Amino acid sequence: MALALLRHMRCLCTLPRTVAALQSSIDKRSYAERGSLERVVSAFRAVVGDDGVSLGAAVREQHGKDESVHSCQPPDVVVWPRSVEEVSALAKICHHHRLPIIPFGTGTGLEGGVGAMKGGVCFSLRKMDSVLDLHQEDFDVTVEPGVTRKALNAYLRDTGLWFPVGWCSPTAAWLPPARRAPTGRRHQVNLEVVLADGTIIHTQRSRKTAAGYNLTNLFVGSEGTLGVLTKATLRLYGVPEALVSAVCSFPSVQAAVDSTVHILQAGIPIARIEFLDDVMIDACNRYSALSYPVSPTLFLEFHGTERGLEEQVSITEEITQGNCGSDFSWARDTETRARLWKARHDAWYAALALRPGCRAYATDVCVPISHLPQIIVETKKDLTENHLTGPIAGHVGDGNFHCLMVLDPHDPDEVKRVHHFTERLARRALALDGTCTGEHGVGLGKRALLREELGPLAMEVMQGLKAALDPKNLMNPGKVL
Ligand SMILES: Cc1cc2nc3c(=O)[nH]c(=O)nc-3n(C[C@H](O)[C@H](O)[C@H](O)COP(=O)(O)OP(=O)(O)OC[C@H]3O[C@@H](n4cnc5c(N)ncnc54)[C@H](O)[C@@H]3O)c2cc1C
Ligand SMILES: *[C@@H]1O[C@H](CO)[C@@H](O)[C@H](O)[C@H]1NC(C)=O
Numbered sequence: 001m002a003l004a005l006l007r008h009m010r011c012l013c014t015l016p017r018t019v020a021a022l023q024s025s026i027d028k029r030s031y032a033e034r035g036s037l038e039r040v041v042s043a044f045r046a047v048v049g050d051d052g053v054s055l056g057a058a059v060r061e062q063h064g065k066d067e068s069v070h071s072c073q074p075p076d077v078v079v080w081p082r083s084v085e086e087v088s089a090l091a092k093i094c095h096h097h098r099l100p101i102i103p104f105g106t107g108t109g110l111e112g113g114v115g116a117m118k119g120g121v122c123f124s125l126r127k128m129d130s131v132l133d134l135h136q137e138d139f140d141v142t143v144e145p146g147v148t149r150k151a152l153n154a155y156l157r158d159t160g161l162w163f164p165v166g167w168c169s170p171t172a173a174w175l176p177p178a179r180r181a182p183t184g185r186r187h188q189v190n191l192e193v194v195l196a197d198g199t200i201i202h203t204q205r206s207r208k209t210a211a212g213y214n215l216t217n218l219f220v221g222s223e224g225t226l227g228v229l230t231k232a233t234l235r236l237y238g239v240p241e242a243l244v245s246a247v248c249s250f251p252s253v254q255a256a257v258d259s260t261v262h263i264l265q266a267g268i269p270i271a272r273i274e275f276l277d278d279v280m281i282d283a284c285n286r287y288s289a290l291s292y293p294v295s296p297t298l299f300l301e302f303h304g305t306e307r308g309l310e311e312q313v314s315i316t317e318e319i320t321q322g323n324c325g326s327d328f329s330w331a332r333d334t335e336t337r338a339r340l341w342k343a344r345h346d347a348w349y350a351a352l353a354l355r356p357g358c359r360a361y362a363t364d365v366c367v368p369i370s371h372l373p374q375i376i377v378e379t380k381k382d383l384t385e386n387h388l389t390g391p392i393a394g395h396v397g398d399g400n401f402h403c404l405m406v407l408d409p410h411d412p413d414e415v416k417r418v419h420h421f422t423e424r425l426a427r428r429a430l431a432l433d434g435t436c437t438g439e440h441g442v443g444l445g446k447r448a449l450l451r452e453e454l455g456p457l458a459m460e461v462m463q464g465l466k467a468a469l470d471p472k473n474l475m476n477p478g479k480v481l
Contacts, residue, residue, distance in 0.1 A: 037076050037077060037099070039097070040093055040094075040097050040099065041053060041055065041077060043093045044077070044079050044090060044093065044121075047081070047086050047089045047090055047093070048079055048080060048081055048082065048086055048090065051080075052079060052080045052081070052082070052086075052127075053077060053078070053079050053080075054077070054078045054079075055076075055077050057074075059078050060074035060075055060076070060077070060078060060122075061074050062107075063075055063078050063104055063107065063114065063122040063124065064114070064115055064116055064122075065107065065112075065114065065115065066107045066108060066109040066110065066111075066112060066113060066114050066115075067107070067108050067109065067110055068109065068110045068111055068112045068361065068443070068445075069359055069361050069407075069409060070111070070112030070115060070443075070444055070445065071115075072115070073115035073116045073117055074116060075102055075116035075119065075120055075121060075122035076099075076116070076119045076120060076121065077121050077122070078104075078121075078122040078124055079121060079122070079123055079124070080124050080126060080127045081123060081125070081127070081128065082127045082128060083128070084192060084194065084200055084230040084231065087123065087194045087228050087230050088194050088198040088199075088200050089198065090121070090123065091194050091195070091196060091197065091198040091228065092197065092198035094120070094121055094196075094474060095196055095197045095198060095472065095474065098472060098474065099119075099120050099121050099474065100116065100118050100119065100120025100121065100474050100475075100476070100477050101120060101121055101123055101196065101224075101228065101474055101475055101476070102114055102115075102116050102120055102121065102122050102123065102224060102476050103122075103123050103125065103224040103228045103229070103476065104122050104123060104124045104125065104126075105125060105145060105146075106126070106148075109440070109441070109443065110361075110362055110364075110440040110443075111437075111440050111441050111442065111443025111444060111445055111446065112443045112444035112445060113223050113224065113441065113443040113444070113476070113479060114224075115444065115478075117444075117477060117478030117479070118477050118478060120474075120477075123228055125144070125145040125146050125228075125230075126146050127146060128144035128145055128146045128230065129144055129146030129147050129151070130143075130144050130147070131143050131144075131147055131151075131152060131155045132144065132231065133233075134155075134156075134159070136159055136160075136161060138207075139161065139235060139236045139237065139238075140189060140207070140233050140234060140235055140236055141156070141161075141163075141233070141234055141236055142190075142231055142232070142233045142234075143231070143232060143234060144230065144231055145229055145230065145231075145232075149163060149165060152234075156236070160238060160239055161236040161237065161238060161239065162236065162237060162238075162239050163187070163234055163236055163237075164237050164271075165187060186235075187234050187235045188216055188220055188232050188233070188234060188235075189204055189207050189216065189233045189234070189235060190202060190203060190204045190205065190216065190231075190232070190233040191203045191204070191215075191216050191219050191220070191229055191231065191232050191233075192229070192230045192231035192232075193215075193219050193226075193227040193228065193229055193230065194227055194228045194230055195226075195227045195469060195470070196227065196469070196470040196471075196472065196474045196475050200230075201215075201227075203215035203216040203218075203219060204216045207235075218465070221441060222480070223441050223442065223443060223476065223479055223480050224475060224476035224479070225466060225470070225475050225476045225477075225479050225480050225481070226465075226466065226469050226470060226475060227469065227470075227475060228475075240271075240303035240304055240305075241304065241305045241306060242303075242304060242305065242306050242309050243271075243301065243302070243303050243337065244301070244302045244309055244313060244330065244331070244332055244337075245299070245300065245301045245302075245330075245331040245332075245336075245337045245340050245341065246299075246300045246301075246302075246313070246316075246328040246329065246330050246331065247292060247297060247298070247299055247300075247328065247329045247331075247340065248297065248298050248300070248320050248325045248326055248327075248328050248329075249281075249292065249293045249295045249296065249297045249298075249325065249326045250295060250296045250297070250298070250320075250323065250324065250325050250326070251295065251296075251324050252296060253277065253296050253372075253373050253376045253377055253380075254373040254377075255296070255323045255324050255325065256275055256296045256297070256298050256323075256325075256396070257275070257369065257372045257373045257376075257396060258323050258373075259298065259319055259320045259323040259325060260273055260275070260298065260369070260396045260397060261369055261370070262319045262322070262323070263315075263316055263319055264369075264397060266315055266319065268302075268312050268315060268316060269303075269304070269312070270300060270301070270302060270312070270316070270397070271301045271302060271303040272299070272300065272301040273298060273299070273300050273301075273395075273396055273397045274298065274299040274300075274344055274393065274394065274395060274396065275296070275297070275298055275392075275393065275394040275395075275396040275401065276296070276297045276298075276299065276344070276347070276391075276392070276393050276394075277296055277297075277376070277380065277391060277392040277393075278294050278295050278296060279389075279390075279391040279392065280347060280350075280351070280391035280392055280393050280404070281293075281294055281295070281296075281297045282294045282391075283347070283350040283351055283353065283354050283391050284343045284344070284346070284347060284350045286350070286353065287343075287346060287349060287350035287353050288339075288342065288343040288346055288350065290343055292329075293326065298320075298325075298396070299340065299341070299344050300316065301337075301341075302316075344393070347391070347393045347404065348360060348362070348404060350391075351389075351391050351404035351406050352406060354389055354391070354406055355389060355406045355408070357408070358406045358407055358408050358409070359406075359407060359408075359409050360404050360405060360406050360407075361404075361405045361407065361418065361422070362402045362403070362404050362405070362440065363390075363402060363403045363405065363422050363425055363426075364400065364401075364402055364437050364438050364439045364440045365400075365401070365425055365426055365428075365429035365434055365435065365436060365437070365438065366398060366399050366400040366401075366429065366434050366435050366437075366438030366439075367399045367429050367432045367433065367434030367435075368399055368432070368433055368434065369396070369397075369398075369399040371399070371432040371433070371434065372394075372396065372399050372401070374432070375428055375429060375432060375434075376392060376394075376401065378428060379392070379403065379425055379428070380392070382421060382424060382425070383403070383421070386417050386420075386421055387417075388405065388407075388414075388417060388418060388421055389405070389406040389407070390403040390404060390405045390406070390421075391403070391404050391406075392404075395438075398438065399434070399438075400438035400439060403422075403425065405418050405421070405422070423449070426446070426449045427452075430449075430452060430453055435453060436449040436450065436452075436453055437449075441480075442479070442480045443479055443480070444478070444479060447479075447480065447481065450480070450481075459481070462481060463481055466481055
């Protein structure tokens with residue numbers, strides 16, 4: 001027993017080195033250059049057909065980058081499987097030839113997750129876009145990775161059910177692979193995953209279970225480094241009888257956050273609560289032709305029955321008034337509510353419009369909510385001192401907030417200042433028991449911060465898991481760890 005444990009521990013200690021060795025052993029040169037790819041392309045064609053494989057330069061470029069500022073790293077080839085069997089067959093070919101596999105949803109990630117750092121094969125999951133099993137009475141549905149939230153909710157229309165995850169990206173694909181937010185995680189139950197060697201597994205059969213480790217949780221947010229997710233069973237919710245949205249402005253960040261804490265403490269089942277700082281609301285006013293006061297603001301949404309809502313709303317109003325909030329501006333009808341939330345969803349574009357021709361980079365630190373006012377105040381000071389444009393929008397209920405950094409990518413000094421700013425911001429969050437990423441994931445840019453956040457021992461455990469599932473380090477190499 002003790003011996004076995006010792007061996008196991010030794011195993012955990014040596015595995016990370018194995019990963020490092022593997023990583024450096026993968027030749028940095030493109031696989032296409034070495035000719036090995038040509039040998040496999042016909043094997044790919046046999047699986048997915050001629051129109052399921054592309055070596056075209058423009059197509060590869062398009063699949064080598066996401067919405068982030070990371071530079072494009074095109075894969076050597078792009079494939080479009082249509083089923084889990086095809087994903088598995090393609091993975092087996094890659095495994096045999098030691099070709100990296102990079103899963104691709106819609107390329108709207110924000111951390112450079114789809115770049116082919118070591119060349120290899122991009123698996124675009126766009127053609128796998130079916131809604132497979134809807135179990136209305138069990139409140140769940142199984143979907144393929146190409147199904148978007150919008151498409152899913154269109155499919156669910158008339159069933160009285162919906163998938164509620166509020167999504168800010170207009171094009172974002174499937175939630176499971178990329179959505180790292182804890183708020184996204186809890187909506188997934190069972191996953192079908194293809195591992196690096198082509199093995200197909202299911203992570204959890206039953207919604208309530210005590211059977212073994214929670215593999216669903218392991219694969220959600222693994223950013224393509226552990227396997228290709230080919231199906232997910234998602235939890236659904238009843239469409240609420242009534243919805244009300246509201247906007248309220250505050251004299252200070254502290255007052256807005258205090259209101260949020262008091263609303264949560266009062267047990268009000270608030271559906272959405274979003275914070276916008278003065279710079280952000282000003283940008284939204286301009287971009288979406290609105291006229292909210294330019295001060296810290298909360299956007300709120302309540303879901304429930306008509307009677308339940310009345311109560312929720314009146315308690316919330318009392319709380320915000322107690323924190324010197326303005327009168328609520330209410331939106332009950334669908335049109336006004338849609339206009340309000342569209343303004344919030346367009347925040348990214350509103351920020352970009354502040355400086356035409358510039359690019360944006362969104363930070364996403366998250367801290368315990370009690371530390372939120374402090375970190376936002378310090379961060380705003382940092383932005384001003386360093387002459388940076390960074391409107392702030394946050395999911396305050398979770399302690400998560402974004403600085404939408406608008407920068408001129410051709411100004412090296414500004415790029416450097418933004419880089420240093422984001423590192424200071426992440427370290428500020430870590431010092432307050434927070435995380436460097438609440439939603440967007442680690443990708444390329446936050447690997448060093450992940451190490452600082454978790455420490456070497458937890459990192460070794462993660463590397464051990466990676467080595468156990470993907471011993472040849474083929475799944476999206478160069479990311480996360
Ligand atoms: C305007 C805008 C607003 C956003 N707002 C939010 C927000 O509010 N909350 C939030 O959490 N995020 C937000 N994001 C970021 C978010 O992470 C992405 O938009 C989205 O989740 C990425 O999905 P995708 O399919 O395009 O992923 P991609 O960019 O295609 O891929 C992202 C990562 O997931 C991996 N991956 C993709 N598909 C699979 C698969 N089937 N199996 C295994 N791995 C896979 C890729 O290899 C890559 O590492 C926003 C982005 C934008 C541009
Ligand atoms: C496993 O993790 C997923 C994702 O976080 C979650 O939805 C599921 O409920 C968990 N399963 C159990 C049995 O706790």
